Amino acid sequence: MRREYDKYHLISVFCAVVDHGSLSKAGSHLGLSAPTVSKTLAQLEQVLGQVLLIRTTRSVSVTDAGRLVYQQGQQIINAFTDLEDRVAEIGALDRGKLRLTFPETLGENVFSQICIDFQEAFPDFNLELIFTPHHLDMVEDDIDIAIRVWSAIPDSQFYALPLFHIHPIFVASPEYLKKKGHPDSIEELGKHNILLARLNGLKDGWLFNGKFYQFKGNLVSNKTTHIRAAAINGNGIAILPSYFCQPAIKCGQLIEIFPDLKQEVQVVGALYKVRRNSSKKIDLFLSFLERRLRKSDFDLLVSAESE
Known part of the structure; x- marks a missing residue:
């Protein structure tokens, strides 16, 4: 035959x-x-x-x-x-297709520019970027790489690469602090106008080290971009993710309050379905991502691929 x-x-x-x-x-x-x-x-x-x-x-x-x-x-x-x-x-090392998903705000503020730079370096590479507040299914939605935020590395059938830590920080504009004074403790925040992003379902306070602090303010929003803009405008003290404030802190628009106060941290990492050494396109993107993050101000994590 x-x-x-x-x-x-x-x-x-x-x-x-x-x-x-x-x-x-x-x-x-x-x-x-x-x-x-x-x-x-x-x-x-x-x-x-x-x-x-x-x-x-x-x-x-x-x-x-x-x-x-x-x-x-x-x-x-x-x-x-x-x-x-x-x-x-x-x-191929310099071409391919990748479908990636990111948390909406984190993706827009950290990973969007990295993806633009990646395509400038590899113009024959096709990316599909999905920015969403929801977790897409890696298999059903055919996702190659998912950027996720964890309290701990998940127990998953997929491979995980921790990238950097994030934690909530208190920030205000120099003008606001000059006018209202610089608080010396979390307790003193009760005397200030607190601008709250709707994080973890909390509308009027913050859970820190097992204790819930009640805050008062004239603005609550589910859009961190609006909270940041209000803080830069001098409207009050904002509680925001650390990565989201770094550019404004570097250029002097915002000042971090209590920089030595370490709050509960989360991990930003990548999930993917196959080992890096078995997929050149996944390894190419993740290697580029790691190089770019090393040049940033993020609290980077160095770890091997894990199952």
């Missing part, structure tokens, strides 16, 4: 003969001798049990069965060519 991959060769030779109109021209195109082409066509006719070509000294003509084999054969050849291209794309 003839092996399946030989049938692809037989069909390819047959389609080349139809395309070029003669055995000799098809042979030149394929790098085969005319007798080899003739033998290959005879083998295909034997496999299918049908005459596919009527051959004369000057030309070849296609039978009804031959037309059907040619039409279907072209589809097979095109499908295999597309498969070769896709497999090569996966293996």
Whole structure:
């Protein structure tokens, strides 16, 4: 019984003969001798049990069965060519396709620019970026890499790469602190207007080291961008994720209050479905991500890939 991959060769030779109109021209195109082409066509006719070509000294003509084999054969050849291209794309170091998901605010403020820089470095790489407050299913939603925030590295069937720590911090504008005074303790925050992002379901306070502190303020929002803008404007003291405030702190728009006070931290990390050493495209992106984060002010974590 003839092996399946030989049938692809037989069909390819047959389609080349139809395309070029003669055995000799098809042979030149394929790098085969005319007798080899003739033998290959005879083998295909034997496999299918049908005459596919009527051959004369000057030309070849296609039978009804031959037309059907040619039409279907072209589809097979095109499908295999597309498969070769896709497999090569996966293996290439400078090209490929990745579908990534990020927490909305974290993604927009930290990872968006990194992805832009990645595509500038690898312009033939295709990225699909999904910024969402919801956790997408890695399998059902066909996600290659998911950036997540954990209290601890999850027990998961996927591989995890911790990247950096984040924690909530208190910030205010220099103008607000000059006008209202700089608090010396969390207890003194009760005398200030506290701008609250709706984090972890808390609307009017903050859980810290097992104790709940009740705060008062004239603004609560589920959009951290609005809370940050209000703090920069001098409207009060905001409680925001550390990563979200770093640019404004660096340029002097915000000042961190209690910088030595370490609150409960979370870990930002990447989840992915296959080991890095078995997927060049995943390793390429994660390596680029790690290099960029090393140049940042984040509290980086150094750890190996874990299951």
